[in-house]
Amino acid sequence: MTLMSLGLVRGLVGQVVGTLIGFALIIIGRLLMGYDDPWYAEGAWALGSVFGTLGFLVGVGAMDDWFQWMVGRFPPIHHGPPKGKPAWTRYFGVDYNHKIIGIQYGVTSLVALMIGGGCAVVFRTELARSGLQFLSPELYNTLIGIHGWAALASILLGVGAMANYLVPLMVGADDMAFPRLNAFAYWINVPAIMLLLGSLVMNWDSGWTFYPPLSTRGSVGYQLAFYSIYMIGLSSILGSINIIVTMLLMRPKGMSLFRMPIFCWAMLATSLLQMTATQTIGQAVLMLSLERALGMGYFDPVSGLATATPNGDPILFQHIFWFYSHPAVYIFVLPGLGIISEILPVFARKPLFGYRWIAMSSLAIALVGFLVWGHHMFTSGYSPYLRIPFMLSTLLVAVPTGVKFFSWLGTLWGGKLTFPTPMLFALGAISVFLIGGLSGPVLATVTTDLYLHDTYFVVGHFHATIFGGFVFPFFAALYFWYPKITGRMYNETLGKIHFWLMTPAFWMMSLGQMTVGTMGMRRRIADYEQALGGMINDPVTVVRDGANVLISHGLGKVEVGHIIITIAGFTIAFSVLLMIYNLFNSLDVGELAGNNPWRSRSPEWQIPSPIPEHSYPTPITVVGEPYDYGLAGSTYVSMTPAPGGDD
Amino acid sequence: MSAHVTAAHGAAHGAGAHEDSHGDGAHSYAIHLQHSRLGLWLFFISEIFLFGALLAARFYLWRDDHGAIVRPELDQVVGLIVTGVLLLSSWSMNMAETGMEYDDRRTFSIGMISTFILGSIFLVGVMIFEWGLIPFPGYTAHLKPWDGAFGAIVFGMTGIHALHVLSGLIFIAIVWRLGRLGHYSGEQHWGVEACAIYWHYVDLVWIFFYPAIYLIGHAVHH
Numbered sequence: 101m102t103l104m105s106l107g108l109v110r111g112l113v114g115q116v117v118g119t120l121i122g123f124a125l126i127i128i129g130r131l132l133m134g135y136d137d138p139w140y141a142e143g144a145w146a147l148g149s150v151f152g153t154l155g156f157l158v159g160v161g162a163m164d165d166w167f168q169w170m171v172g173r174f175p176p177i178h179h180g181p182p183k184g185k186p187a188w189t190r191y192f193g194v195d196y197n198h199k200i201i202g203i204q205y206g207v208t209s210l211v212a213l214m215i216g217g218g219c220a221v222v223f224r225t226e227l228a229r230s231g232l233q234f235l236s237p238e239l240y241n242t243l244i245g246i247h248g249w250a251a252l253a254s255i256l257l258g259v260g261a262m263a264n265y266l267v268p269l270m271v272g273a274d275d276m277a278f279p280r281l282n283a284f285a286y287w288i289n290v291p292a293i294m295l296l297l298g299s300l301v302m303n304w305d306s307g308w309t310f311y312p313p314l315s316t317r318g319s320v321g322y323q324l325a326f327y328s329i330y331m332i333g334l335s336s337i338l339g340s341i342n343i344i345v346t347m348l349l350m351r352p353k354g355m356s357l358f359r360m361p362i363f364c365w366a367m368l369a370t371s372l373l374q375m376t377a378t379q380t381i382g383q384a385v386l387m388l389s390l391e392r393a394l395g396m397g398y399f400d401p402v403s404g405l406a407t408a409t410p411n412g413d414p415i416l417f418q419h420i421f422w423f424y425s426h427p428a429v430y431i432f433v434l435p436g437l438g439i440i441s442e443i444l445p446v447f448a449r450k451p452l453f454g455y456r457w458i459a460m461s462s463l464a465i466a467l468v469g470f471l472v473w474g475h476h477m478f479t480s481g482y483s484p485y486l487r488i489p490f491m492l493s494t495l496l497v498a499v500p501t502g503v504k505f506f507s508w509l510g511t512l513w514g515g516k517l518t519f520p521t522p523m524l525f526a527l528g529a530i531s532v533f534l535i536g537g538l539s540g541p542v543l544a545t546v547t548t549d550l551y552l553h554d555t556y557f558v559v560g561h562f563h564a565t566i567f568g569g570f571v572f573p574f575f576a577a578l579y580f581w582y583p584k585i586t587g588r589m590y591n592e593t594l595g596k597i598h599f600w601l602m603t604p605a606f607w608m609m610s611l612g613q614m615t616v617g618t619m620g621m622r623r624r625i626a627d628y629e630q631a632l633g634g635m636i637n638d639p640v641t642v643v644r645d646g647a648n649v650l651i652s653h654g655l656g657k658v659e660v661g662h663i664i665i666t667i668a669g670f671t672i673a674f675s676v677l678l679m680i681y682n683l684f685n686s687l688d689v690g691e692l693a694g695n696n697p698w699r700s701r702s703p704e705w706q707i708p709s710p711i712p713e714h715s716y717p718t719p720i721t722v723v724g725e726p727y728d729y730g731l732a733g734s735t736y737v738s739m740t741p742a743p744g745g746d747d
Numbered sequence: 748m749s750a751h752v753t754a755a756h757g758a759a760h761g762a763g764a765h766e767d768s769h770g771d772g773a774h775s776y777a778i779h780l781q782h783s784r785l786g787l788w789l790f791f792i793s794e795i796f797l798f799g800a801l802l803a804a805r806f807y808l809w810r811d812d813h814g815a816i817v818r819p820e821l822d823q824v825v826g827l828i829v830t831g832v833l834l835l836s837s838w839s840m841n842m843a844e845t846g847m848e849y850d851d852r853r854t855f856s857i858g859m860i861s862t863f864i865l866g867s868i869f870l871v872g873v874m875i876f877e878w879g880l881i882p883f884p885g886y887t888a889h890l891k892p893w894d895g896a897f898g899a900i901v902f903g904m905t906g907i908h909a910l911h912v913l914s915g916l917i918f919i920a921i922v923w924r925l926g927r928l929g930h931y932s933g934e935q936h937w938g939v940e941a942c943a944i945y946w947h948y949v950d951l952v953w954i955f956f957y958p959a960i961y962l963i964g965h966a967v968h969h
């Protein structure tokens with residue numbers, strides 16, 4: 101076996117070759133058009149990013165079968181590990197099995213999480229004390245931008261991991277509706293992450309929101325970031341179409357929509373958002389790229405012809421950007437909230453309270469989510485008449501979200517609760533999401549938002565929402581399905597240490613961020629005034645040898661906040677590394693888990709762990725309600741085909 | 748971009764992909780036809796948001812100082828001709844698909860070739876007369892991409908649409924050739940159907956783009 105037989109390695113080589121082809125096209129094109137200097141960085145990196153991604157996909161082999169189809173051959177779907185290679189190699193190349201793709205998504209998600217978290221640890225250290233210690237303002241801004249997009253990529257990959265692994269299993273399907281498209285949608289993320297890392301080297305300083313006119317000027321690293329996001333978005337769109345078709349058309353006999361495991365409802369709502377809203381972020385970054393490379397006047401107000409013809413408008417960008425980026429928050433949290441609803445009944449041994457309400461609330465959140473984007477723009481200078489409608493629609497989101505909270509409480513009420521790690525993380529998620537939820541209306545209300553808009557209060561609110569709505573539930577899911585995926589148990593003690601480190605640290609971090617925000621700490625800024633919010637102890641000077649000597653620098657109140665936030669941030673980062681160690685180490689040393697350690701009713705727990713290549717030997721039949729835990733004699737799925745019918 | 752091509756093909760491919768899978772042929776074909784159809788229509792719904800964003804940008808930016816909707820002075824004859832050509836190509840595409848439904852390979856072939864030619868005329872027409880990308884004796888194009896919001900939107904909308912036309916042409920060429928090789932039949936021709944729906948969809952988008960670019964608002968000289 102050689103290195104080049106790994107799809108990933110071939111893909112990376114392909115990306116380099118593709119990038120060089122993109123460069124060459126620009127150089128040749130400009131020479132043909134008679135330019136003196138054929139090298140044009142903006143155009144070269146834009147085209148290089150696109151061709152590099154294509155090169156990766158060709159190299160890894162994600163389009164092999166489509167090329168075959170073009171010349172009239174129909175290769176069968178390949179099952180099982182690649183011939184003549186060790187079994188582990190299938191994780192590093194194109195594989196069509198949804199369980200393999202789900203694991204690929206999951207591991208890539210953790211890699212992106214470490215990139216995003218790593219950036220945060222670096223600039224958090226810088227922020228711990230006032231004054232610039234070791235970062236330049238440019239690098240600081242690049243780091244917060246990469247932190248944002250790497251974390252968002254990690255979340256989208258995590259959503260993809262759960263959706264790909266779980267949805268076909270939960271609906272009893274052998275695989276996704278379009279396995280080739282599924283593999284393609286995964287692999288396009290890898291060159292995208294490479295582009296994001298490349299942009300780190302080349303700098304871009306607008307933060308993750310890319311607001312023009314800042315983003316239409318400045319260093320060329322933007323182009324790489326734009327196409328990274330474009331490709332991640334494309335993956336979202338293709339993946340969500342696959343999920344919806346799988347869920348709507350591949351359910352087994354007896355599984356009506358209201359008998360699907362509740363996570364499927366969450367993924368249905370999520371996929372509808374992913375499939376539609378993602379187009380606008382793709383369009384937004386494409387327009388920025390074209391504006392930079394060709395001077396097209398979409399957003400920069402001074403880019404146009406003189407006189408009476410219209411020019412670009414930066415507010416337009418904000419509309420298009422937030423039309424995706426608000427619903428994006430629901431793309432992140434709806435699957436997570438679905439995981440909470442999935443896990444609680446198992447460890448409460450009670451039916452899920454208000455199944456239909458939960459299912460409908462996911463759809464309602466998705467729907468209302470389209471109508472609220474303007475709450476990010478209260479201070480942007482758009483028409484004041486738009487403020488009130490956007491405020492009201494945003495406050496409306498609290499209703500379906502509240503439905504979920506009441507359902508969780510109702511499920512827990514009177515249950516026979518046990519607290520293994522997944523349950524702890526589900527409960528931790530609720531506590532953190534509550535912090536995020538309660539701080540939301542303060543920002544949705546125009547009068548208070550005008551004061552809090554550009555402060556750390558927003559940072560605190562956002563991170564609580566995302567950690568409560570996605571990160572905690574995702575970790576719960578990792579621990580919960582780990583025995584199903586690997587056949588072995590993770591180390592419960594390490595899992596509990598992870599939880600008890602991360603949860604209080606997160607409360608401190610999030611509440612700390614809100615506190616320094618109300619004290620006047622602005623976001624997206626590399627440094628702050630030490631005296632902001634007042635001083636705890638004043639600088640003391642003494643006279644020594646006839647000169648004034650400073651003996652204490654004093655400590656600002658905001659500074660104390662930042663020190664606490666930084667310590668909390670480090671604690672969270674350490675606890676996550678502990679989890680990653682636990683998950684990898686337990687692959688070898690974990691105890692054998694058996695088929696159904698949690699006594700779940702869901703179909704995937706009724707088959708062996710780890711799951712064989714073809715998950716269900718015969719089609720399953722649904723004969724009861726999914727969450728009737730504790731009801732004597734009730735069954736959800738029958739693993740043998742229903743007698744009689746021949747369909 | 749070219750990902751649009753692969754996406755359409757990916758969805759279109761479902762049927763071919765499963766001719767090999769376990770189960771009896773006709774039954775499994777029917778199931779996967781259902782999957783592929785839904786997949787393709789979901790892709791269209793998704794793309795509505797792409798074209799919608801462009802239309803929104805057009806109506807947002809193309810305003811005069813009083814907020815009234817304006818448009819650039821473009822060559823109306825060119826706009827009318829390319830639009831007519833594209834509408835005509837939808838008709839010939841329908842002919843090709845109907846031909847395959849009745850196993851009439853001659854009609855299929857004529858329809859596909861006509862559609863390809865008409866689509867190419869549209870594409871080349873846009874490239875010569877709208878974009879001025881290919882020099883044409885005695886004709887100068889009106890706008891450059893960097894001519895303010897007029898140039899940006901005209902090139903953005905026609906550019907994204909042209910990429911869809913181009914991917915449609917590639918799709919047509921492949922399906923036509925596969926049809927000639929005998930890959931489709933009256934009962935099983937999802938590839939042809941997908942190609943036809945995709946082409947009609949691209950035409951439909953132009954029905955919205957054409958008035959937005961050429962007709963709505965009062966013309967402002969640039």
Ligand SMILES: [Cu+2]
Pocket residue numbers: 425426429472473475476
């Ligand atoms: Cu929002």
